[in-house]
C-alpha cells in the first residue's frame with residue numbers, strides 16, 4: 001500500500017435506532033441543519049484518500065434517496081441485514097474483488113475528524129495488520145453482579161472504547177465475519193470478528209468526541225462538537 005492509496009468506506013446505516021426512542025431512525029435526525037448521516041458522509045468524502053462510500057440501508061428505508069447527498073457520484077447504496085455484522089457483510093460484498101483494504105464506519109458517528117481518519121490509515125498502512133480508532137477508558141471501572149452491586153474495581157490500564165472507522169484487509173474481514181456468523185459468535189464490531197479468527201488488531205488512539213449517537217442526550221453533545229469551533233475541521237462538514 002502506498003501513502004496515496006484510495007479506499008472505499010462501508011457505512012452501515014440499516015439500524016432503526018431503538019435506544020434513541022425517536023419516530024425516525026436516528027441517522028435521519030437533524031443536527032445543525034443537516035441529518036446525522038449527511039454529516040457523516042460529508043466528512044468521509046472530504047478526506048483525500050476516500051474514493052467512495054457504500055451506504056448500507058435498511059430494506060424499508062424510504063429517506064436516504066430523498067437526501068441531496070444520495071446524488072453524489074461517490075455515494076452508492078446496498079441493502080443491509082438483521083444485525084450490524086450482516087449489514088457490514090452486505091457492504092463488503094458490494095465492493096470490487098480487487099480492493100484489498102477498506103474502512104467500515106458507523107453512520108451514527110458524525111463527529112469524526114479528518115485527522116483521525118489520516119491517523120488510522122497511516123498507522124494501519126505501516127504493517128500488514130488492520131487497526132481501529134479507539135479511546136482510552138478514563139473513569140474508574142466497576143464490575144457488578146446482576147443486581148448492580150459492585151463485585152470489584154477493574155483496572156483501567158489497557159482498557160479502551162472501540163470506535164469507528166475500522167480499517168482491515170477486506171478478504172480477511174469477509175472471511176472473519178462469515179466464520180463468526182456460521183459459528184453464531186457475538187460480533188459487535190469488525191475488530192471482534194478479526195479477533196475471533198485469532199488475528200491481531202492495532203488500536204489507534206482517536207478523539208473521544210467521535211461519539212456514536214445512541215441515546216437522546218447524545219444529540220446535544222454531537223451538536224456541540226459539530227458547531228463548537230468555526231475554525232475546526234468539524235465546521236468544514238457543515
Ligand SMILES: Nc1ccn([C@@H]2O[C@H](COP(=O)(O)OP(=O)(O)OP(=O)(O)O)[C@@H](O)[C@H]2O)c(=O)n1
Nearest residue numbers: 012013014015016017018019082083087107108
Ligand atoms: N442491522 C443493523 C444494525 C445497525 N446498523 C448500523 O450500525 C451502526 C451502529 O449501530 P447502533 O448504534 O447500535 O445502531 P442501531 O442498531 O440503529 O441502534 P439501536 O441498537 O439503539 O437500535 C448504525 O449506524 C446502524 O445504522 C446496521 O447497519 N444494520
Ligand SMILES: C[C@](O)(CO)[C@H](O)COP(=O)(O)O
Nearest residue numbers: 106162163164188189190212
Ligand atoms: C462498532 C461500534 O460502534 C464500536 O463502538 C459498536 O460496537 C456498534 O454498536 P453497539 O452499540 O455495540 O451495538
